[in-house]
Amino acid sequence: MSSFQRPSVAVVVGSVSKGSLNRKFAGALARLAAPKLDLKFVEIGDLPIYDYELEAALPAPVRRFKSEIEGADAVLLITPEYLRSIPAALKNALEWGARPYGKSSWAGKPAAIAGVTPGAIGTAVAQSHLRSIATVLELIVISQPELYIQIKPETFDANGDIVDPALRDLLTKFIDVFAAWVARQNHQTLLAAANF
Numbered sequence: 001m002s003s004f005q006r007p008s009v010a011v012v013v014g015s016v017s018k019g020s021l022n023r024k025f026a027g028a029l030a031r032l033a034a035p036k037l038d039l040k041f042v043e044i045g046d047l048p049i050y051d052y053e054l055e056a057a058l059p060a061p062v063r064r065f066k067s068e069i070e071g072a073d074a075v076l077l078i079t080p081e082y083l084r085s086i087p088a089a090l091k092n093a094l095e096w097g098a099r100p101y102g103k104s105s106w107a108g109k110p111a112a113i114a115g116v117t118p119g120a121i122g123t124a125v126a127q128s129h130l131r132s133i134a135t136v137l138e139l140i141v142i143s144q145p146e147l148y149i150q151i152k153p154e155t156f157d158a159n160g161d162i163v164d165p166a167l168r169d170l171l172t173k174f175i176d177v178f179a180a181w182v183a184r185q186n187h188q189t190l191l192a193a194a195n196f
């Protein structure tokens with residue numbers, strides 16, 4: 001990452017549905033973040049179900065997925081809540097990214113977590129599960145601000161942007177903190193690489 005480039009952020013949306021609210025939210029967040037962070041969507045819908053017997057010759061979608069994660073400066077996980085946890089599709093992607101042993105695509109990446117739902121608790125339980133998994137993956141995740149967001153019919157305008165100024169402010173704060181976090185972690189990585 002050179003000084004004049006925005007850091008790139010691999011965005012993994014935990015829903016494979018075309019009309020996903022989380023995908024729509026991620027799009028709105030990407031537009032808000034654009035001055036500071038380059039959010040790139042990394043698809044998970046074509047990944048096979050994790051099977052260690054596939055590790056000897058990684059399927060093409062797995063190789064594509066792992067290289068897109070590894071090529072990014074940071075990771076943003078945006079999860080729906082299914083059955084008070086994360087969707088199986090997201091868990092599957094997290095498993096592939098962690099494997100083969102010793103070749104994790106996640107370890108040491110600065111990261112953030114968010115999620116939206118029409119439900120009242122705003123994916124809080126799913127995100128809590130995801131934070132536990134992120135620890136095992138050695139993702140370095142920001143804690144605040146937390147984004148537990150309940151989507152209502154009036155949340156998005158016709159362009160898919162966020163209408164509520166208070167929510168836009170919260171998202172802007174989230175982006176500012178995350179961008180600072182990415183810069184700090186990458187600086188430390190550079191110093192470590194140079195043996196300072």
Ligand code: FNR
Pocket residue numbers: 015016017019020021022023080081082083084085116117118119120121122123
């Ligand atoms: C849900 N939904 C849901 N919502 C929630 O707030 N807590 C939950 O535990 C669940 N559980 C759940 C399980 C399953 C199998 C489905 C299909 C749905 C509702 C969910 O939030 C809603 O469908 C969202 O639209 C899912 O996000 P995406 O896929 O639209 O991004």
